[in-house]
Amino acid sequence: MTQASRRSVLAAGAALGIAPLSRARAQANTIRIGVLNDGSGMYRDISGPTAAACVRQAVADFGPRGFAVEVLYADHQNRPDVGSNIARQWIDTQGVDAILDVTTSSVALAVNDICREKNKVHINSTAATSDLTGARCTPNTVHWTYDTWMLARSTGGAMVRAGGDSWFFITADYAFGHALERDTGNFVRQAGGRVLGQVRTPFPGTTDFSSFLVQAQASRAKVIGLANAGTDTTNCIKQAAEFGITRRGVKLASLLMFINDVHSLGLQTAQGLVCTETFYWDLNEGTRRFTDRVRSAMSPNMPAMTHAGCYAGVLHYLKAVQDMGVAAAKASGADAVARMKGMPTEDDCFGRGSIRADGRKIHPSYLFEVKTPAESRGPWDYYKLLQTTPTEEAFRPVAEGGCPLVRS
Amino acid sequence: MLEFLESITGVPTPLLFGQLLLGLINGAFYAMLSLGLAVIFGLLNIINFTHGAQFMMGAFVAWMLLNWLGLGYWWALLLAPLIVGATGVIIERTMISRLYKLDHLYGLLLTFGIGLMIEGVFRNEFGSSGLPYRIPAELQGAWDLGFMFMPIYRGWVVLFALICCLATWLVIEKTRLGAYLRAATENAALVQAFGVNVPRMITLTYGAGVALAALAGVLAAPIYSVNPQMGTNLIIVVFAVVVIGGMGSILGSVLTGFGLGIIEGLTKVYWPEASATVIFVIMAIVLLTRPAGLFGRA
Numbered sequence: 001m002t003q004a005s006r007r008s009v010l011a012a013g014a015a016l017g018i019a020p021l022s023r024a025r026a027q028a029n030t031i032r033i034g035v036l037n038d039g040s041g042m043y044r045d046i047s048g049p050t051a052a053a054c055v056r057q058a059v060a061d062f063g064p065r066g067f068a069v070e071v072l073y074a075d076h077q078n079r080p081d082v083g084s085n086i087a088r089q090w091i092d093t094q095g096v097d098a099i100l101d102v103t104t105s106s107v108a109l110a111v112n113d114i115c116r117e118k119n120k121v122h123i124n125s126t127a128a129t130s131d132l133t134g135a136r137c138t139p140n141t142v143h144w145t146y147d148t149w150m151l152a153r154s155t156g157g158a159m160v161r162a163g164g165d166s167w168f169f170i171t172a173d174y175a176f177g178h179a180l181e182r183d184t185g186n187f188v189r190q191a192g193g194r195v196l197g198q199v200r201t202p203f204p205g206t207t208d209f210s211s212f213l214v215q216a217q218a219s220r221a222k223v224i225g226l227a228n229a230g231t232d233t234t235n236c237i238k239q240a241a242e243f244g245i246t247r248r249g250v251k252l253a254s255l256l257m258f259i260n261d262v263h264s265l266g267l268q269t270a271q272g273l274v275c276t277e278t279f280y281w282d283l284n285e286g287t288r289r290f291t292d293r294v295r296s297a298m299s300p301n302m303p304a305m306t307h308a309g310c311y312a313g314v315l316h317y318l319k320a321v322q323d324m325g326v327a328a329a330k331a332s333g334a335d336a337v338a339r340m341k342g343m344p345t346e347d348d349c350f351g352r353g354s355i356r357a358d359g360r361k362i363h364p365s366y367l368f369e370v371k372t373p374a375e376s377r378g379p380w381d382y383y384k385l386l387q388t389t390p391t392e393e394a395f396r397p398v399a400e401g402g403c404p405l406v407r408s
Numbered sequence: 409m410l411e412f413l414e415s416i417t418g419v420p421t422p423l424l425f426g427q428l429l430l431g432l433i434n435g436a437f438y439a440m441l442s443l444g445l446a447v448i449f450g451l452l453n454i455i456n457f458t459h460g461a462q463f464m465m466g467a468f469v470a471w472m473l474l475n476w477l478g479l480g481y482w483w484a485l486l487l488a489p490l491i492v493g494a495t496g497v498i499i500e501r502t503m504i505s506r507l508y509k510l511d512h513l514y515g516l517l518l519t520f521g522i523g524l525m526i527e528g529v530f531r532n533e534f535g536s537s538g539l540p541y542r543i544p545a546e547l548q549g550a551w552d553l554g555f556m557f558m559p560i561y562r563g564w565v566v567l568f569a570l571i572c573c574l575a576t577w578l579v580i581e582k583t584r585l586g587a588y589l590r591a592a593t594e595n596a597a598l599v600q601a602f603g604v605n606v607p608r609m610i611t612l613t614y615g616a617g618v619a620l621a622a623l624a625g626v627l628a629a630p631i632y633s634v635n636p637q638m639g640t641n642l643i644i645v646v647f648a649v650v651v652i653g654g655m656g657s658i659l660g661s662v663l664t665g666f667g668l669g670i671i672e673g674l675t676k677v678y679w680p681e682a683s684a685t686v687i688f689v690i691m692a693i694v695l696l697t698r699p700a701g702l703f704g705r706a
Contacts, residue, residue, distance in 0.1 A: 040528075041637060044536035173681050199676075202684030207632050207641050211430045211676040214556060218423045231538055231633045242543065242559045242631055244550050264633060266540030301535050 027095060029326055030068040033059075033314060034096040036086055036111065037103040037126060039075030042204060042230040045260040045301055047103040047126045049073065051310045053297040055100055058314040061293075067326045069318065072096065076107050078204060083107035087114045097330055098123060098317055101310050105129035105176035115140045120333040123317060125309030128229070128256060129179040130396060133360040137403035139334040142341075144361045145309030146278050148176070149396040151255050152183035154276035154365050154389055156225070159253045160191040164223035167253075168216040169198035170209065170236060172228035177203065180227040180255055196221045201228070209236045210243060217245055225253045233257055234264050241269055258304045262382045267373045270382075274369050278394075279305035279349050280383050283366070286348035302380050308349035313361075316345045353391065358403035365394040422555030427673045429553075433562045435669020436569035437624055441646040442653065442661035443573055444620035447580070450656030451593050451613050454504060455512060457520035459646070460639025461527050462618045465492045466625020467634045468530060471539050481544035481630070488626045489619035496618030500611045523639075530636040538635035565627050572623065573662045580658060589613060648691045654704020664702060 035055050037047035052073040059069045072090065076083035083102070090096035091114070098121035102108040108127030115122035116138040123142045124132055130147040167188050171177040177200070185195045196219045199212045213236065216224045224245070226236050233254055240246055254261075257275035281291040281303055290311065291303055298307075320339040321329040329336045341355045353363040368383035376382060398406055441463060448456045469491050470484035479487065499522060507514045547561040580586040592599045592606045600606045625639075632638055649668055653660030668687050675683040694702060 040531065040536075042536060042635070044531065046537075048536070199680045201680060202682075205641050205644075205684045207638065208430075208434050210433075210562075211427055211673055212680065214426050214430065215423065215677065218420065231536075231635055231637075234538060234633045238633065239631060242561065244557050244559070260535070260537040264537035264539060264635070266542075268542065269540065300533075 028330070030070055030095075031098070031318070031321055031326065031329065032070045032072065032090075032094065032096045033098050033100055033317075034072045034074065034087075034090045034094075035100045035310070036074050036076055036083060036090075036107075037101040038078050039073075041078050042232070043078065043103045043126070046230065046258045046304045046306050047101055048301075050298040050301045050303065050307050051101045051125070054294055054303065054307045054311040055314045057294050057297065058311045059318070062315055062318045065318075065322050067321070076102075076104070078104045078107065080107045080110040084110045084114060087111045088118075091115075091118045091120055097121060097333070098314075098336075100314060101125050101306070102127055103306075104174075105131075105179065106174045108132060109136060109175055112136060112138060112141055115333060118333075121317065121336050122333075123310075123313040125313055126306040128176050130183060130401070131175070131179060133356075133358040134396070134401040134403055137358050137401070137405055139359075139405060140337055141359045142313065142337060142355055142361060143359055144313040145305050146276075146365070147360075147395070148180040148183045148256075150278075150365050150394055151180065151276050152187050153396075154367050154387075154394070155253055155255050155274060156184040156187045157191070158274060158367055158387065159223050159251060160188055160193050162251075164251050164253070165191070165193035166221045167193060167195050167223045167225050168219040168221035169195070169225045169227050170212050170216060171198050171200050172203040172232055173200040174203045176229070177201075177227045181225070184225055184227065184253075184255060198227075201232070203228075203232070206232065207235060208239070210239050212236075213240050213243055213245055217243075217250060221250070223251045223253050225255055227255055229256045229258075230261065231264075234261050237265055237273070238269060258306070259302060259380070259382060260304055262370055263302070263380065267371060267376055267382065270370045271372045272370060274367060274386065276365055276367050277305045277383075278363055278365050279303075279308040280366065280368065280385075282381065282383070283385075284351075286351060290348040309361075312345065312347040312349045315347050316340055316343070316355075319343060356398050358398055358401055358406050360395055360398070360401075362391050362395050364391050365389045423677070426556035427677050428670055429556065429558065430562075431670035431673020431676075432666060433566055433669070434672060435666035436566045437628060437642065437665075438646055438649050438669050439573055439662045439665030440569045440624040440627070441621060441642060442649040442665045443576055443658065444617040444624075445646060445650050446653070446656055446658050446661040447576065447620070448614055448617035449650070450658065451589050452504075452610055453508070453512065453593075454515040454519065454614070456614075456617065457516055457643070458499070458523040458526065459519075459618075459621050460643030461523040462492055462496065462621040462639070463625040463628070463642065464530065464636060464639035465495070465526065466622030467541070467629040467632075467638065468534070468539075468625075468636075469622065470626045470629045471541050471634055474541070481626075484626050484629075485623070489622040492622035492625075493615040493619030497611055497615040500614040504614065505607065505611070527636050527640065534636065536635055536637065538633035538638075541629040541634050543630040561630060565631075568627065569624075572620065576620070577658055577662070645687055648687045652687075652691050652694045652701055654701025657701065657703040660701060660703025 035052040074086045103126040105127045125145045128148050130149040132143045169181045171181045262270045324339045345353045350363040355361045367387040466488045469488040473479040473484050543561045550557040550559045596606050653664035675686040
């Protein structure tokens, strides 16, 4: 062995010894964000890889501020067991500090408990159940975009005011559907209306809703409340039109409908339906600016409110991390969330806002009506604004949620 | 009589009739899909797990024909099965044909993998929310049957599915081509010795089974959301239908398809939460008591 090669062997050995140290230092200065949602099923378009693209956009917009940010992505297939496994693996072996998005309420509630147990951050955008900031709230959770209470108040309230005082629910048989049915039913009853019945449909895997629609019609309710989402909702709307249910004066309340669902139905079928969102790409200067930035990364999809929530949630989290220091943020998820609650939020998608003690991010909600084909000026020009519910009234009052954090 | 029915079931009779009819309509889809599966399994011994993806492709090709070429529903009914059937022929020639000598399991894994890939490609291209497809103008509207509104289109689906099932059964059981096919299943070498091109016949049979799936996809496009996972939701149920009917039995899969559609429809009234499970419960019972299925030969 020559002198030179012996030296290079020594150098290599030294480098190997140092490498773990420098990697450890790099790890300590890196925030890892795991985006966990439905990457292959019916909720893919409202979460999926588009949510990850929005999170990356938030990281890019935040810019280099002295610490690195890594974004991981995984598909939980809408199954709580799969979602829990990924969350545990991320936290235990890959040093993930915050879990984002988490579509599907049943998975979200499971991940919620894990993030509390491991003291990490859970910023939820796409799950709807209001229990995340109610009975199941944790100091580690921020629920960003919307929830079942807010949907029930806006869409449900509007339907009742328009004379829809008797309801029948078609409910997806899992945590989300149950929460949406419960919250909307409460509003209907408070307003003096009646709930005549409900039918719980298996989730996922129901394609034909005609049987349930006929049952709903037989109840003689004035409003059929769709306590479901995604292709369940679009199938219901499509088949209700086919069975002439809406032509005979029964109103459909699409309690949770996204712009992607409207796109899927086509304006011919969807026109006249009302729905509630907290973000619409063409709402104002900020939303259009945001959409321009992310559109190329998500084609042919369009950002839904849930994607906007992922963007805004991460942006705010990174601001909090910078404010408190990476080490402190990594050490305690609860502290990071507390810091997020202590800072006002501001972003292109939702404007100015704040996060309440129970973890609820608050901002206005918008009641939209789907345009007719004649009113629409082009692709994705689907909504006209009917009504804005101001920030203070849009979400469930903090005292009514039963969140233990608030009581203490 | 009607009062009696109502008193024992606790469900108003008109509603019950309506549900029976809706069950029959869903049964038509199960029958169409399980028919293609039964043909392929009966004659090729391949468990075609790509079937759901091919059903979905049928619906998407109908959408593409309309939006890219301006060809409507009736053209789609003719062209979509041909186009998707042709892709089936390519898949059989290039891949599946290499597995006939191996265990069933390899065919199952291969077709399952192909199905996942096709779905993935469509998901990347078109997203998961689905695409709009309208009922053709000629079949819009509904008949008032007294006990329920029956959309004309659903009536058409039942009628068309029945014709397809009958035609397929006639071809396989009553024609010379069908006789060759059945003979080739029993003893391919002997049939080949008589000068029949067995490999080509098998390829075309696979293509025909796939075309049946695509045809069901076109029928489904106006009433179900046209999305990449539409086949996945149905295919597992359809496999249960085939197993209950007896693997490879054409008549069995058709009758079971319609029958299970009705049973599922009734479950949706009495115990909606169990409507996705009831078919599998029946499958378990049938397999325990008659392992070859209701119409299968042991």
